[in-house]
Structure formats: C-alpha cells, structure tokens
Amino acid sequence: MNTAQRRHDVVIIGGGSAGISMAASLHRRRHSLDIAIIEPSERHCYQPGWTMVGGGVFSLAETIKPMTSVMPEHVTWYRAEARAFRPDEDQVELSDGTILGYQRLVVAPGLELNWDAVEGLSETLGTNGVTSNYHPDTAPYTWQLIQNLKSGTALFSQPPMPIKCAGAPQKAMYLACDHWMRQGVLGSMDVHFKNAGGVMFGVPDYVPALERYVERYHIHKDFQQNLIAVNGPAKKATFRDLSVEGEERFIECRFDMLHAVPPQRAPAFVRESVLANEAGWLDLDSETLQHPRYPRIFGLGDVSGTANAKTAAAVRKQVPVVADNLLASLDNQPLTAAYYGYGSCPLTVERGRIVLAEFGYGGQLQPTFPKWINDGTQPTRLAWMLKARYLPYIYWHGMLKGHEWLVKPGRRNAA
Template sequence: MVANGSASHRHHQVLIVGGGSGGITVAAQLLRARPGLDVAILEPATVHDYQSGWIPAGAGLLPLAFTHRPEASVIPPGACWIQDSAARFEPEAQRVITATGESISYQVLVVAMGLQLNWNHIQGLPEALGSHGIVSAYSRDHIIATWAAIRGFQGGIALFTHPATPIKCGGAPQKVMYLADDVFQATSGVGVNSHVIFCTAMAKLYPVEAYNTTVEQVVARRHIDARTLHNLIEVRASEQVAVFDVREPGVEPRREEIRFDLLHVVPPMAAPDVVAHSPLAIDGPGGWVEVNKDTCQHKRFADVFALGDVSSLPTSKSLAAIRGQAPVLVANLLAQLDQRPLLAHYDGYTACPLITSFHSVVMAEFNYELQPVSSFLVDPTKERWSMFLVETRVFPWVYWHRVLKGRLHESRFLKPFAPLVRALGLAFKQP
C-alpha cells in the first residue's frame, strides 16, 4: 500500500523512517510476528539497492541487475509505504514532519536511515570525481566507470583510501584494492609497472586483531604499500595529487602529498543531517541515534528504536549487523508496545565478507568484544574459496528472498540453508 502524503496529518502504531535494508527487514519481521500491526515506512526512493553487491557487480562477479529492485517490490504486504522523506524529528511530541509538510505521529518510532556520504568533506573531491583517474565504488552512479578505469589502468601509482570516520562495510576499501590488484597483475605489462598504495586513517588495517593478522599477510603477499594514520583531506585533480593529514603517535601532525595515476576514494560518512541535528542524536561525532547497545532502544526516548548504520551501536556498520540487530529490535519493540520488560539483547555480532581476490574471501565475523566468531564451523580468519561462493552466489539470493522477507531471524547466517551450502562444496568441518 502506498500513501502519497496528501493528508496533513496521519498516525501509525509503528513508523519506520528508512526503507533500506534495516527498515524493510524490521517491517517484515514485525508483520510476520504480529499480522495486522499498523506499520508505515517513510522512504522517498523508488529503487532499493543491495549495496553489498556493488563491488562484486562492478568487478564482474555478479550481474549488476541483481543489485537493485523497485522499492515497491520489497515493501512487506500489510505495510503502508509513505513515499516522502523526514525533514524534522520531534520525539517529545511523538511525531515526524516530512519534506512535504505532513505530520506523522506514532506510538513507536524506528530510525533506519542509513548514513550520509560527505564527499564535500574532502577539498576538491566533489567536482573531481570521475575525472583525472579519480573514482569510487561507493557511488552507484560511478560503479561502472570505476571498474572501467581499473581495467583500463596502464600502470603507475594506484592509490586507495579509507577515511577517519565509521563507514558502511568497513572492508570495502580493501575489497576494491585487492580485486583491482588482481586485474593489474593479469594485464600484460601493467602489474610489474604498478605501485599500489593503501592509505588508511585507522591505526591498523583491520579493527579485529585476528583478522588484522590475515590482512597484513595479504598486503605483504601482494607487495602493497600500506600506510596507516593517513587521512585524505584534499584532492588536486589536475595535478593528480592527494593530500593527507598524517597523525602518528609522538610526532607532530603533518601533511603528506602523494601523486597518483588512479585514485579510489572512500568519502567520510556520518548520520544524515536531519538526524544529526535532531534531539535523537548522540552528543559527539557522527550524529548517530543514541541507543542502548544491548536493546536498540533510545537512551532518552523509550518509544524510539534504531538499528543499522544510523545507530550509535558500537559495532561495524554492515548488512550482517542488521541481521543480528533486527530480531532484537523487533522483540523489544513489541515488548514496549505491550508494556513488558525489554529482554532481548544484541551481542554486537557483525560480519564483513572481505574479498581478497577473484577466488577467495575471509568471512570476518566478530562481536562487541572484537573476538572472531564463526557461523560456518570453520576458522573464520582464513581465506577460502568456499566463502567466495557464499559471498557472490548465496548471499544475494538470501538477501532478496530471506532477509527482506523477515525470514532470516531464526539463525544468524545460513543454518537453514545447510543443504544448499553443502551442495556448493563448502567445508563445514575445521580444516
């Protein structure tokens, strides 16, 4: 059901702001748990993206058509789709004001708006993107051009960056780099004449030590020049120069300029401005919705919940995190409606399938304690062809047919699909 926003005021039991992965998953699980619940989804987009598929699709590992569908096709039956966007949150009055001026009141609010890509926080980048060898797989509009530039690279310095802020899919900057390096090595005369540099604003290549060890081995094997604590702040496109703010311990901050022939940029990210400037936001960098890390309930407004990238939940921002958060949020939201204690707890589970080549993936799964966990009963720190098949063949189907249908809350990953996984030749025993 679609609402066109013609009324000046409406009310819903549950209002979900955001029709991406988090919002649709929560709506589907709510309606499966309680058919007939009055659920509305506030979302302006007409296209729903499987963003986890952008890099595999750009690299030719997945048809690009598999990464998007009409938004109307993913709205759960029984939910009301309000095709508008949030312009102001007024949690004290239990209402949201939309961009068209409509007032929507609610009994419970779920914020699932994702995050905002701040291209303009890097001087010179917005006008340079797509020219002078400057590309990014983080833009839907530039995916094809990004991989065309990688395949057409003739050698020189290929520079890849990771910003100082939390980002969606924290391993993605490296995924692009490893796949690009494979392309360079497979292209006659290019690999031997290329110097790949990875500049990350982080103190190490991966936040979980066990996986960081694996990543360091991958970087060393590929002879990639990895530089930590390097934050991209400016691009001088016509000169093909990237400027970094370098802050190493015990050393005065400095600027470093690196010339490039190809530059893959990952922009700084934050909560959407409408959230960051609202009473819902945490007092600190990012502007995230301030929620309890265990229950997904807002710390100051009991009738507000949040999940996914827009939330302050202290874990990596990924689709896998949403799969862990959604059942907890749904259980606690229903308890809030019923005036019962909130007993469901989220343990910080998340995962990032880190593509390390055209035939291998590290299925990096971990929790709040930054300890590796495994849904597949294998050592998750190892590069595996089996996990490559899961990432490129299984997960896209699971996303469209299980996650968005609210049917993947009985287990974290693929336990219901063990026969399918085994059919792909995956090892479920410790090697």
C-alpha cells in the first residue's frame, strides 16, 4: 500500500460545472473544509451555450473562460488527470503519480465523447459539411453551414442513450430549419432526423409540441437509425438500421450537411474501475448520490449512473443534495437530502421560442414555474429569454459561486 503524499478533507475529481459548483457550495456551508480539485484543463466551458453558438445566437467566446477565473480561491488545484481509484485506502492516484488521500471523495469528471466510435468522423469533423455542436471548435462551423446552405440534404443524427443533453441533436435541427424558413429556402431543403431511438423525446408530455415543429419544417423522422460511418469527401453517411432484430441492415445517405452526435460513455478510469455499475457509469444511490459500496464516495454530473437526464440543470439540483449529505456523512449523521432526478432541456424549437422540458425520474414533470407563468409543454418566449439571457448569468455568477437559487433539496426518511 502506497502512502498518500497529500491529504484533504474533500477531494473533487473534475473542474466542470459539477466540480466547481460542488467546491463552492461546500465552502459556503463549512469554511473550515480543506478542499482539493483535480482538473487538467486550462479552460472552463459553458457547454449549454454551444447550441446557441451553432444557431448564431452566442459567440463561442461567450461560452469559454480561463479555468483560473472560475477556480475557487479556497481550493487546492491539481492540474492533472485522475488515473485510478483506491477506495479501500481512501486514495486517488493522479496521472503525474501523485497519490491523494481524502476523508470524502466527489467524483464529477463528466463523460467522454467517443468520436472514434463512428468510423471516419474524427477525420472529417469541421470539414466537408460535417459538424457538431458537441465540440466547441465546430459549433461555429454549424452556423456557417446553416447560413451558406440554400438547398440540399441536411442530416441530424442522435446516438443511443445516454448522452448529455438528449435534446441537443434536435435543437440544432430546429434552429437550422427556422433560419432556412426565414430565408425562404426551407422548401429546397431535405431535412432528416436520424435518431437511434424510437421516439422524438423520452417524456411524452413534450412530444406534441415537438411534432408540430417537425410538421412545420417538413422534417423526415428516421427512427432506429444509428450513425456508424462518415465519408466526408464523398459526402456520405452510413447508418445501421436497428428496427429489425437479428439482422444487420445498413442505410447509406448522401448529405450536404451532417450534424453528427457521437456515442458517449464514462471516462475509462471510471468505467473500468470498481466504482462502475454494469453499464460502466458511476454507481450511485439515485436519491442520496452516495456510492452504494463505498460510503465515503459521492458523485454527480454526467458521469453518474442514475436515470436522470445529463444536463447542467441536473447538476444544479444535485449539488446541494451532495453537499448536505457529504457533510452529514462527515458528522456521522443520517443522510436526509434527496435528489428526485430533476433535469431540464430547453428545446429551442425556433429562434425566440423554447419548449422548457423539466422532468425527473420516470418522466415525472417537475416544472420550476406555475403553468400560468410558463407552460413548459408549449413553446414560449419567456423560456427563450431564460435560456438566452438569464441562464448564462446564473451559471457564471450564481451556480459556480455556490449560490443555490430554486434548488432546495428534497428530503428523505433517514434509515
């Protein structure tokens, strides 16, 4: 057994929205905590803004800041990657060989975009009409393609679940179609939604509004078609037809524009560890967000194996739950804070209107506002204002600073 070179009260893996918010919230609750963050990146990204970058609403610069500008002053920052867990020794090994000890560990490294799972995608991404709002370097290219395309075939792919922000693939499609309609060229476009799943959206209450926009934009719904290969120079995409079990059928499509979304998975050091569930995601109790076998470990964010939507809005609700329960754990008290699976997906169905989908475990609706203020099942201008104007401010100046507005944890019966 190796001895830890440094020890901290709380070690947080990840300096994204979950990790930074977690450190800030813990510090607000208990100033005396010695907190460390493991994060190799030198920049911090507001990823929910990339859909708006791809739609010509935000600039990329608005969504990216130096990590130094958001890293809390009260934490010790290790500019390295987490490499291995040693939960029996309460230790984490870093990529530079450092071994950190902890009293409590928070695992929040996000997920991994598996671009190489689609043959040819990495090589052609950002060229030949192939783009993705899931990559900051190509989100501006999405808007460039939308502006330049006056006719032809546009494909929008969606891989099998789970993925971060499950509505993002069709958000890109709606904003593109809205622009083409405003420019009077939509009639010359052949638009296809190539979805590996079998429905427009996983929560039925929001589907009728989305279907109206599908009809309005004359979008072809091609369900159970999974993107497996892209030939950029030839402008061809290959999809595996998932509609018939036991058969391997492939569909080849020519395109002028392809918005591709890669399959997604937990980082290797999580999915190949003893902390992972059978699907390779971080194993957590769905309410307390505590690891079921290693009670000194908590987790949140996109790496989680819980059944909620993987969104920044989910992180906002998860942070106070983990903060409360982690401190209760340190104090040998029962864990009473509960997370009920809240996630939000602001579906940008047109420039100026959004269907604000808010739901929890099992598709249960969990609206923030009363229906008379904002009916989340219908497109509204208020929801657009929230997404375009207020949420970025709340993110940079509220959530990352430990302010917890409208995110009071649920309560569970202590067992």
